[in-house]
Amino acid sequence: MPSAVLPARSVPSPWVLSAFWFGTAFHWLVLLLILMPANVVQFVGEAQKGTYLGVLTAIGAVMALVLPPLIGARSDRSGKRLPYIRLGLGVNLAGLVVMALAVTALSGMTGFWIYVLGFLLVQFGNNYATAPYAALIPQLVLPEQRGRYSGVMGMLQAVGQLLGAVSAFAVSTLHLPPVVSFLLIGIVLAVPALITIRGVREEALDTQEKAARTSPSWQQLFAYQPFLWVFVTRVLFSLGQYSVQPFLQFYNKDVLGQTNAANSTSIMLLCIIVGGILSVWAGGRISDQVGRKPVIYVAGTVMAAAAVMLLIAPSYAVALALAVLFGLGFGAFSSVDWALGSDAMPSAGSYARDMGIWHVAFVAPQLSSAPQGALLDWGNQQGHNFGYTLVFGIAALFFLAGVVLVRNVPETRQVRAA
Template identity: 75%
Template sequence: MIASPPAAPRVSPWVLSAFWFGTAFHWLLLLLVLMPANVLEFVGPDRKGTYVGALTAIGAVMALVIPPLVGAHSDRTGRRVPYLRLGVGVNIAGLAVMGGAVTLLSGMTGFWVYVLGFLLVQFGNNYATAPYSALIPQLVPTEQRGRYSGVMGMLQAAGQLLGAVSAFVVGTLGLPSMVSFVLIAAFLLVPALVTMRGVPDDARPAPSGTQPAPWQSLFAYRPFLWVFVTRVLFALGQYSVQPFLQFYNADVLGQKDPATSNSIMLACIIVASIVSALIGGRISDRVGRKPVIYVAGTTMAVAALLLLIVPGFGAALLLAVVFGLGFGAFTSVDWALGSDAMPSDTSFARDMGIWHVAFVAPQFIGGPQGALLDWGNAQGDNLGYTLVFGVAAAFFILGVLLVRNVPDHQSTRPVTT
């Protein structure tokens, strides 16, 4: 057993987390605003939930496979930045394909070109993710990870807020979808350059003769196992409803402009999460990660259930603020909890890539949840939303119950030789 490695050359938490800001802007605008609207144009209203769910699940395949494989290669070379550079380039190429499909094509032909672009986006973004994710456990000592994770959570929320505001402006001005795709590319590239230029990238491959443990054995290490399981549950809750919020605004809240209403709701969630993110990270360095998770998960579960009985849009926005406070607190601790659970300092990128699967794999829930949404709504009285939101709340509560199995603050870990 050894203590966490000493900090490498110091890097500002704002520089380290800049790429996460761009990625947050990217995914909010793409997944929550553009994709539902674009798919609706391609396939029509009757099967919108099924196709949005299927597209989310298809994209998740790349996110399952790429990070652990690329992460393992990054560990062998000791490099991080070159992977980030190539991944961002492929990501932007995929955005161009998606924007071209929306602008130039229609019907199922346009939809399948759109899918191709989305796969490129997923490939590129996940190619960059595992090496990038290794930077917190590699560069930040254990006692500071809550603060760094809090900055990352806050910048993630700020990126999401800017994405929601951009969606509102683009929708209000009636600008074409291509404008949004250009904005996504720009706001992904610039923060990525900040991180790439500010993070030290001296090649530090694993010592000769040192082999990381087989990936299967990671789950025999109790901290990693339970952090992985609980992160899966929280992600299942998130992805159970996230792709369908725009439809909820139209069908349940009766909003005439659901895209704009959805953007306002997302902005409320995100502003609240900014408030709680940095505070939650600092608190977790003092009292531990789990108490923050307990409060955050319970708050999100209660808010998800109450959204089913709100009397109108104003009350829904108030609940969005409550949900955002919980979500921000959770994200502020998420990276610190995962970093604490890494079993070895010879395979940070690979292990963080596998840990990232816990967030990505639940995207597959979008497929069955989309079908459940359509089936329930066909029965009448928006039953589909009751089922989908209820399932999400159940996942959040189960995550809260099981996170107590995660051992308290990890200051030591085994190193595989």
């Protein structure tokens, strides 16, 4: 397959290049794992919380599924990245305003559907910005440095999530109104985005000379073995994540018996993130030396084991220890994930489109939240919190399948040339 690695020019530091991921990580942790579960209960009540939260997550996932490849392809044709990031950021912030207004001024199903509208704006804006943004590492960073850049990106994402968990805990403990959380999300999203926008020179991004603008068709893209297997394994790991992640707050209340589920979930997320921080930096650097796959073998096995053991955790304290264990695996996986995906891009002329398609492997599994939410409610109706056994067990199976199949990814440190 025709391909080229274009020379890196004016590459910003990994901290500047990945700053926007820091804000995005804070944004999605607080929104998806803290605010949305609590807001859904406020709108629809306890009996249908799993179903409606799953529906809301799936509705947003449809937007995130369709938009990145389309906007990425448009960005590739124009040779521009930053204008898309700016516009997407503005729409994202507007969506947060709509969601905040729905929570503070409305109730019942009317409020819920206005809330959904705001969430769609958030999804549209965030994906409009991050599709071209995702192309920056493969476009600007040399293959032998991608592990380090991916590790820094993973570190900033983990720290963003850490700050999100701490902020959510503080807001809940101080009994501050929900609008404060939405305001924090907006600020922490916008400031790092501006750091990246100011730190990346637009002229350095217009690197697709006509000779390198060859874009493989979708059929050629998925016929390219590195991309195909990276895509498949990322789908599996994401299915494992989204089998459990949206329902952590419900798990803390129903299974662990925590009276303040929002606070206990924040602490659990904090433990996951601390575990991730401990492994994410080392994982990226190790992968530059020994390859990406060995790191993923270990990471996926650890995540699967932690998911199963959470089902039998005898106490909240033990669950927190298992959360740290899960975080160690997740951090190692995150540190390698982006480098593995960047290595698998077949053509320098379609980085944004192909990274957008690859991003679908992360987003599409969010659609599973709707059937998983319904499965959770059905299982719990059978008694003894059986729904959690189902969704956590399914998560472990997905992680293990990802570990088994990642061996099919051809190990490569660079974009292959014809």
